[in-house]
Amino acid sequence: AKTHYHDFVIQATSVKRLCKIHNIITVNGKFPGPTLEVNNGDTLVVNVVNRARYNVTIHWHGVKQMRTGWADGPEFITQCPIRPGKSYTYRFTIQEQEGTLWWHAHSSWLRATVYGALIINPKEGEIYPFPKPKRETPILLGEWWNTNPIDVVRQATRTGAAPNLSDAYTINSQPGDLYKCSRQDTTVVHIDSGETNLLRVINAALNQQLFFAVANHKLTVVGADASYVKPFTTSVLMLGPGQTTDVLIKADQQPARYYMAARAYASAQGAPFDDTTTTAILEYNTASCSSNCVKTKPVFPSLPEYNDTATATAFTTKFRSPRKVEVPKEIDENLFFTVGLGLENCPRGAPSSYCQGPSGTRFTASMNNVSFVLPSNNSLLQAHYQGIPGVFSTDFPAVPPVKFDYTGNVSQSLWQPIRGTKLYKLKYGARVQVVLQGTSIFSAENHPIHLHGYDFYIIAEGFGNFNPKTDTSKFNLIDPPLRNTASVPVNGWTVIRFVANNPGVWLMHCHLDVHITWGLAMAFLVENGVCELESLEAPPVDLPVC
Numbered sequence: 001a002k003t004h005y006h007d008f009v010i011q012a013t014s015v016k017r018l019c020k021i022h023n024i025i026t027v028n029g030k031f032p033g034p035t036l037e038v039n040n041g042d043t044l045v046v047n048v049v050n051r052a053r054y055n056v057t058i059h060w061h062g063v064k065q066m067r068t069g070w071a072d073g074p075e076f077i078t079q080c081p082i083r084p085g086k087s088y089t090y091r092f093t094i095q096e097q098e099g100t101l102w103w104h105a106h107s108s109w110l111r112a113t114v115y116g117a118l119i120i121n122p123k124e125g126e127i128y129p130f131p132k133p134k135r136e137t138p139i140l141l142g143e144w145w146n147t148n149p150i151d152v153v154r155q156a157t158r159t160g161a162a163p164n165l166s167d168a169y170t171i172n173s174q175p176g177d178l179y180k181c182s183r184q185d186t187t188v189v190h191i192d193s194g195e196t197n198l199l200r201v202i203n204a205a206l207n208q209q210l211f212f213a214v215a216n217h218k219l220t221v222v223g224a225d226a227s228y229v230k231p232f233t234t235s236v237l238m239l240g241p242g243q244t245t246d247v248l249i250k251a252d253q254q255p256a257r258y259y260m261a262a263r264a265y266a267s268a269q270g271a272p273f274d275d276t277t278t279t280a281i282l283e284y285n286t287a288s289c290s291s292n293c294v295k296t297k298p299v300f301p302s303l304p305e306y307n308d309t310a311t312a313t314a315f316t317t318k319f320r321s322p323r324k325v326e327v328p329k330e331i332d333e334n335l336f337f338t339v340g341l342g343l344e345n346c347p348r349g350a351p352s353s354y355c356q357g358p359s360g361t362r363f364t365a366s367m368n369n370v371s372f373v374l375p376s377n378n379s380l381l382q383a384h385y386q387g388i389p390g391v392f393s394t395d396f397p398a399v400p401p402v403k404f405d406y407t408g409n410v411s412q413s414l415w416q417p418i419r420g421t422k423l424y425k426l427k428y429g430a431r432v433q434v435v436l437q438g439t440s441i442f443s444a445e446n447h448p449i450h451l452h453g454y455d456f457y458i459i460a461e462g463f464g465n466f467n468p469k470t471d472t473s474k475f476n477l478i479d480p481p482l483r484n485t486a487s488v489p490v491n492g493w494t495v496i497r498f499v500a501n502n503p504g505v506w507l508m509h510c511h512l513d514v515h516i517t518w519g520l521a522m523a524f525l526v527e528n529g530v531c532e533l534e535s536l537e538a539p540p541v542d543l544p545v546c
């Protein structure tokens with residue numbers, strides 16, 4: 001196994017998008033940021049130097065960080081932010097993960113522009129479980145605002161209203177042909193007739209689940225979230241923010257140019273969303289194509305309607321592990337967490353400009369009625385490691401404090417969560433099941449729920465209220481997929497299982513940034529086991545302090 005050294009300089013960079021020049025935060029002046037490529041088993045050492053005006057941290061999304069929680073990155077969870085002018089070196093090893101992950105800023109909404117691909121090839125000397133494709137292309141789906149994303153989040157938190165909608169979606173940071181001033185820079189992916197390309201599709205958008213398709217071409221899904229899956233063929237993908245999907249695409253059509261396109265899967269009823277479509281071009285490399293088809297309009301794919309939950313669900317339920325896997329059959333922790341939005345009353349005396357939600361309220365979100373509050377004077381991991389009291393409590397409820405019809409209309413008294421920095425404590429090695437139950441308080445939506453520090457099995461999903469008596473018959477304990485982000489369906493539920501074998505403090509949250517800002521998060525505190533190999537490592541000497 002190798003060790004790879006990288007320098008990430010966080011800096012302001014000017015880019016032109018949608019006819020205007022913007023100053024954005026980037027890594028090394030690149031947008032999207034640098035692609036990191038390693039083999040399973042390799043170690044990464046990334047020295048992050050902050051030359052921007054904002055605090056920053058970098059999260060390696062989906063990397064299990066076995067015993068190295070200090071390198072996980074979410075600000076105030078596993079570290080204090082890297083202040084302007086300061087630096088921090090993330091050091092971690094990839095263990096038993098192959099495929100596509102990514103990295104992104106985990107500080108305010110900086111990940112809008114601070115993100116890139118992390119490609120994990122098979123262990124040295126080993127091969128893919130499918131024929132090796134001729135080419136491989138990362139496809140990063142993103143979201144673009146004409147204003148600084150920090151201002152977008154400030155506007156949302158100051159006014160208590162929903163944030164501004166994005167002005168474009170992007171593929172490899174380019175909006176594409178359908179947006180003004182964007183045609184010239186549209187992303188082009190070249191392909192030879194007959195060859196196969198591996199597209200590593202990553203949803204790096206801030207607040208939007210996306211459908212993705214390529215005109216006239218079938219996509220064969222072979223992996224997701226850096227685990228292989230039993231291959232299946234589809235004409236459309238749906239990815240929640242945080243999720244990755246590896247697909248093989250074969251150039252078996254007339255040599256021509258074809259659009260790849262992505263647009264919103266907006267499950268929330270009646271909520272406004274950015275309904276624009278981003279495109280890139282798949283271009284066959286033939287003499288006839290370069291002389292002729294460049295002049296003709298590319299073929300456009302058919303994409304599902306924005307509210308096509310049937311297509312989204314048909315896709316997410318197709319995933320299987322390639323073989324029988326070791327899902328915990330017995331469970332020690334039977335947890336039931338509600339995930340959803342809410343509204344809170346305007347704080348007494350607050351100006352009305354501060355409360356622009358419906359009827360003078362503010363938007364909020366919670367799990368089990370707790371709206372998560374980040375600490376500001378320490379990180380949870382440091383407080384845990386050093387035994388500093390008062391930073392968090394470990395009374396996050398195992399089940400909702402009140403039972404109600406989660407997917408029906410509920411009384412307003414249920415809308416208001418309490419605020420707190422509450423963790424749920426797990427013994428080392430505990431076998432954990434979490435039912436993630438979507439609520440329709442205020443608004444029913446899909447929620448892409450991401451767990452740090454672990455991959456988990458998705459053993460079932462369904463609509464309505466989870467029924468522990470009958471829905472257990474739907475559990476797949478044979479070959480469920482291994483993921484790090486689960487799409488909890490609108491007005492429905494998802495059940496996940498994992499073994500708590502990675503000590504530390506691990507955030508679990510909705511990967512729609514607006515929802516994490518409103519508090520749709522909690523964290524697990526996983527205790528050390530008995531020996532050193534079952535314990536959190538000591539913090540690095542350069543760990544940023546608050």
Ligand code: C2O
Nearest residue numbers: 059061074242450
């Ligand atoms: Cu990809 Cu907590 O994030």
